[in-house]
Amino acid sequence: MSILDISGVTKRFGGxxxxxxxxxxxxxxxxxxxxxxxxxxxxxxxxxxxxALVPSNGQIRFQGDDIAGRAPDRIARAGIAxxxxxxxxxxxxxxxxxxxxxAAFGRRRLWGDEALRHAASCLDRVGLKARCxxxxxxxxxxxxxxxxxxxxLSAEPQLLLLDExxxxxxxxxxxxxxxxxxxxxxxxxxxxxVEHIMEAVRALCPRTVVMAxxxxxxxGPTADVLSQPEVIAAYLxxxxxx
Amino acid sequence: xxxxxxFYALLGLAGLAPLWLGDYGAGLLLGMTSAxxxxxxxxxxxxxxxxxxxxxxxxxxxGAYVVAALAESQxxxxxxxxxxxxxxxxxxxVGLSTLRLxxxxxxxxxxxxxxxxxxxxxxxEVNVTGTLGRYIFTEFQPRDLLWQLLVLLAVTLxxxxxxHRSRLGLALRVIGDDETVAAHAGINLARSxxxxxxxxxxxxxxxxxxxxxxxxYIEPSIVFNPTVSFTAVIMALLGGANRxxxxxxxxxxxxxxxxxxxxxxxxxxxxxxxxxxxLVVFALPNGVLAALERLRLRKGAGV
Amino acid sequence: xxxxxxxxGLVLGGSYAxxxxxxxxxxxxxxxxxxxxxxxxxxxxxxxxLLFGSLGISPIVALLIIPVIAFGLGVALFQVMMRPLVTxxxxxxxxxxxxxxxxxxxxxxxxxxxxxAFGGNYTSYGFLDQGVNVLGTTLAANRLxxxxxxxxxxxxxxxxxxxxxxxxxxxxxxxxxxxxxxxxLNMRRIAALGFGLGTALAxxxxxxxxMFQTFSAHDGVLFTMKALVIVIMGGVGNVLGALxxxxxxxxxxTAVARWVDPGLTLAATYILFLAVxxxxxxxxxxxxxxx
Numbered sequence: 001m002s003i004l005d006i007s008g009v010t011k012r013f014g015g016x017x018x019x020x021x022x023x024x025x026x027x028x029x030x031x032x033x034x035x036x037x038x039x040x041x042x043x044x045x046x047x048x049x050x051x052a053l054v055p056s057n058g059q060i061r062f063q064g065d066d067i068a069g070r071a072p073d074r075i076a077r078a079g080i081a082x083x084x085x086x087x088x089x090x091x092x093x094x095x096x097x098x099x100x101x102x103a104a105f106g107r108r109r110l111w112g113d114e115a116l117r118h119a120a121s122c123l124d125r126v127g128l129k130a131r132c133x134x135x136x137x138x139x140x141x142x143x144x145x146x147x148x149x150x151x152x153l154s155a156e157p158q159l160l161l162l163d164e165x166x167x168x169x170x171x172x173x174x175x176x177x178x179x180x181x182x183x184x185x186x187x188x189x190x191x192x193x194v195e196h197i198m199e200a201v202r203a204l205c206p207r208t209v210v211m212a213x214x215x216x217x218x219x220g221p222t223a224d225v226l227s228q229p230e231v232i233a234a235y236l237x238x239x240x241x242x
Numbered sequence: 243x244x245x246x247x248x249f250y251a252l253l254g255l256a257g258l259a260p261l262w263l264g265d266y267g268a269g270l271l272l273g274m275t276s277a278x279x280x281x282x283x284x285x286x287x288x289x290x291x292x293x294x295x296x297x298x299x300x301x302x303x304x305g306a307y308v309v310a311a312l313a314e315s316q317x318x319x320x321x322x323x324x325x326x327x328x329x330x331x332x333x334x335x336v337g338l339s340t341l342r343l344x345x346x347x348x349x350x351x352x353x354x355x356x357x358x359x360x361x362x363x364x365x366x367e368v369n370v371t372g373t374l375g376r377y378i379f380t381e382f383q384p385r386d387l388l389w390q391l392l393v394l395l396a397v398t399l400x401x402x403x404x405x406h407r408s409r410l411g412l413a414l415r416v417i418g419d420d421e422t423v424a425a426h427a428g429i430n431l432a433r434s435x436x437x438x439x440x441x442x443x444x445x446x447x448x449x450x451x452x453x454x455x456x457x458x459y460i461e462p463s464i465v466f467n468p469t470v471s472f473t474a475v476i477m478a479l480l481g482g483a484n485r486x487x488x489x490x491x492x493x494x495x496x497x498x499x500x501x502x503x504x505x506x507x508x509x510x511x512x513x514x515x516x517x518x519x520x521l522v523v524f525a526l527p528n529g530v531l532a533a534l535e536r537l538r539l540r541k542g543a544g545v
Numbered sequence: 546x547x548x549x550x551x552x553x554g555l556v557l558g559g560s561y562a563x564x565x566x567x568x569x570x571x572x573x574x575x576x577x578x579x580x581x582x583x584x585x586x587x588x589x590x591x592x593x594x595l596l597f598g599s600l601g602i603s604p605i606v607a608l609l610i611i612p613v614i615a616f617g618l619g620v621a622l623f624q625v626m627m628r629p630l631v632t633x634x635x636x637x638x639x640x641x642x643x644x645x646x647x648x649x650x651x652x653x654x655x656x657x658x659x660x661x662a663f664g665g666n667y668t669s670y671g672f673l674d675q676g677v678n679v680l681g682t683t684l685a686a687n688r689l690x691x692x693x694x695x696x697x698x699x700x701x702x703x704x705x706x707x708x709x710x711x712x713x714x715x716x717x718x719x720x721x722x723x724x725x726x727x728x729x730l731n732m733r734r735i736a737a738l739g740f741g742l743g744t745a746l747a748x749x750x751x752x753x754x755x756m757f758q759t760f761s762a763h764d765g766v767l768f769t770m771k772a773l774v775i776v777i778m779g780g781v782g783n784v785l786g787a788l789x790x791x792x793x794x795x796x797x798x799t800a801v802a803r804w805v806d807p808g809l810t811l812a813a814t815y816i817l818f819l820a821v822x823x824x825x826x827x828x829x830x831x832x833x834x835x836x
Contacts, residue, residue: 050426076428090419101416104409105428111409155428294645296580339819343826346578349645350777351818353580354770358815365808468766472653479646509661516653523646524629 002027003159003190004049009058009068011044018044020214021058026159031181031191033201033222036211037234042194043085045211046161049192050082051075062159077107081157083148083165085194091137098136098147099123102155122150126180142173149180160184162193166200178203198226210234246400253392260385268384269456270501275391276453277497280470281477281489282398283445286405287438288475289483290414293345297336297352299470300359301329301443305450306457306465307363310376313455318380322451329447330440332359337436360466367462375461382455390452398445402486405438414438469515473500476519482529491530549682550803551796556688558795559695560754564768565775565787566699567746573719573782574739576640577627580648583768584655585744589615589751590760591663594670604672608694608752612745619744623737626651631736652765659762669759691753698749699791703784715739719782767811774818780828790829 002025011019019041026032036042047053049060051072060068067075081102090098099119103110110118123129126146131139136147145165152160166177178200184191195201201208201222208225210218212234218225225231256275260268280298288295308325316324336355340348367374405411413434416424425431454460473496481492504511526533564586571579589611596602596610630647634640673687706712718735750768754760775794779786794814801813821829 052422052426071430072422072425073428073430076426082426084422088420088423090416090423092419093415097412097415101412101424101429102427104412109409151427292642294642296649339822343822346641347777347822347826349578350770350773351822353773354766354811354815357766357770358811361808361811365806365812368808369806472649475646475649510657512653512657512660514657516650516655516657519650519653520626520647523643523650527633527643 003030003063004192005059005061006045006049007059007061009045009048009055009060011041011048011053012056017214019048019055019211022211022214022216023058024209024216024219026190026192029185029188029190030207031185031193031205033205033208034192034194034211035196035201035208035231039213040211040234041214042211043163046082046163046192046194049075050080050161073105076102076155077105079107079156079158080161081152081155081159082161083145083152083163085163087141087144087148089136089139089144089147089151091135093136094133095123095128095136095139095147095150096120096132099150099154102151106155108156119150119154122154123147125153125183126150142169145169153184157189160189160191162191162195164194164196166195166197174200202226246396246403249399250396253396257389257392260388265384268388272384272388272391272453272456273501274494274497275388275395276449277473277477278490278493279391279395279398279449280446280474281481281493282395282402283442283449284474285478285483285489286398286402286445287414287435287442289478289488290411290418291345291435291438292418293341293348293435294475295352295439295442296349296471296475297355298446298474299466299468300352300356301333301446302450302470303356303359303462303465304329304332305447305452306454306460307376308447309451309454310378310460313378313380322448325447325451326444329450330444333440333443334436337439341435341439342432356466356468356471360462363462363466375459377459378455378457380455384456387452387455391449394445394448394452399486399490401441401445405441406486410434410437469512472515472519473497476515476522480522480526480530482531485529485531488529488531550799552682552684553688554796554799555792556684556692556757556795557799558792559692559699560750560791561771561775561795562788562791563695563699563746563753564750565772565779565791566702566784567743567750568772569776569779569782569784569787570715570719570739570746571743572776574715575623575627575736575743576631577623577644577648577740578641579743580645580769581651581655581765582648582743582747582772583765583770584652584659585615585619585747585765586751586754586768587659587760587762587765588655589748590755591659591668591762592748593752593755594668597670597672604752604756605690605694608749611752612749615748616741616745619741620737622744623740627740628733628737652769656762656765659765663762665762667759667761670755672756685757688757691756695750695753698746699788702746703788706784715742770811771814774814774821777818777826778821778829780830783828783830786828786830 004026006025007023009019009022010017022045034042034045044053048055048068051070051074054069058068059066062078062080067078096116096119099122100115103115103118120129120132123132126149128143128146128150136144139147149165166174169177174197181191181204193205205222207220208222209216210225210231217234218228218231256271259271263271280302284295284298287293305325308328309321312321312324336351340351364374413424413429416427416429417431417434421431450465457464477492477496478489479492480496481490482488503514507514568579568582571577571582592611593604593607596607597604626647627644630643631640634643673690675686676683677686677689706716714735718732718739771794775787775790778790794817797813797817798810801810
């Protein structure tokens, strides 16, 4: 039974198709990697799932409902949370306030002590609980990423979209980050992650979808997909050049 | 709400003031109270969202005109309700058409709104009623109006504190920081902004309504004077538009300063006002309260 | 009737187009939403009136002098007043709010100065006011001249932006302020240049408007409002869009004044604005600007 079903989704900007006729699905509790060279349309796809962009064509079914084109706040309340490629925190709010927000406006609409307790437990999970009264603007880049994840968790999503959340971490932090994401799947959260770090993809994602120039070129068990010639040509070929 | 108790007491005392201040003093206090409400109501919406509303006087004038049209035929509470209703309705229409879009559209719309309503009213009065001006006759003494305004100020502040602590207040602060994050956290952007804009506009309309009997004679160019919008913004900015007490703190001294300036330098008033405004934007972008806080922090760090 | 409305409308629209092109440059290039924009138009109108009335300098000559002075004034204003705000904002959305507030203050200062110097009454001067027959409609020669000058200036500027190297730089900044710096453009200079150019166009608009219309120290706000509406209609930063929308607004205002009521022209402008906001908030020609 899949939680997310994408079928025939296309997004055109002017004459250019950033995503064309893309279909794949994510099963309950699954953690799927979405790979592809720069500009292949991964973030555009994430933006369409979260409601930031409206697809030109196609269906995005979340738990059976077509959510394509719905406003982002409705999609968030339906149970999809995300992080952003360029980390986005709420700089003038404290850490705990940052994390209270999705709880307060999510499905359970927590407020008061209950919301604070919930937010504190989310901060605890990413290791920021001790600093919960700090202003978010005063955090380092890495801690801002942690905060962003805590905020996404606070929404208690069924589906979590991670857009290069592991980018920019040092090796020790990367191991910590991988462990953190793995722990989420134990809670039954399904995850779709855009990621460039192959080590993380291999460690976390049993299944991988690969995009190139807006189209799906591979979909299957990660090890198999990564050894397919067209994937190597499109994706790893580029990485070898870089 | 316990923090407001001393403030309610202060307002109560201000209500006693006309007993020994005389009419001039009561008038001054009345103007100051009205300025405090306008600044607080403006900041209620524009402070957290950073959507600069330049339309304060549009709603203020609507309130005054409703009184001019209804005061003779209807009981006062009905008149006030109608003023609140009209202001709220206009805010709803303006908000529905602009608040879904980027902030700049709202600013532009609000910039010309007062002028638009002024022109429409002038057209209506000249072509339909046949006279430009209207008289407002009520039995209210200045002190009666002062008492009503003091109650309105208490209501405004209570609302402001309540909103600040409510989900709505949090939603607006998030929107002010990052609209994209707000939407992805489940906040309905348009509805949150609209709700607050309507509340703020209703309060402003009521202020215009209650203060209008002071004029006796009104016409569109008198009640839709852009200076009102201007002073509300500068008062709120001076004190700090993101603080509950900021706008009042800005309103009291600036109201007195404006009274003094307009009495002594009537020809230069608008220039001085503009210069003062620019000065505030440059020197105290977050208001006096924030500046004081920073100063205290710095001193604390130095010790 | 129809042809005369059309002609009068186009003439008025020509001035609007010129003025709106200036504002779209200021907002598109310098990222300053200038609420005091209309005051510069009125200042130029008064300056033309003074030059003509006391020194006998023809408004056509004034059109060569005043915009040049205005350009200098605009650049100076940008360096003194806007630069600190730009620096403070550091590329964030705060510049928009700060510039709105600062120019809102400037509006009151300039209006106050003009009220002090010229009073609040309507002013005009007689220049080329004999009639000329255009396609069966008698039109004051000054209107015709103003129209020709406006369209000439705005069209010339459009060509300059479209076909010169310098214009390419300005358009690059308007389209992608973040990446323009990457290709070696000096953003600080270009922003000041854009602001100055906008001020010069406002002044040119003021000179041409003063040739055929009465004006007062209170009118700046109205011009700002109309320019803003035209800029939004045309798509922010889109020069051709501003040109066409300006002509459209002039036509519509003249039509409303002729057939409905002259007291409702602003209402008509607002209805148009509302329609654009509801129907195409990215501007009538928004897509063209993106390409």
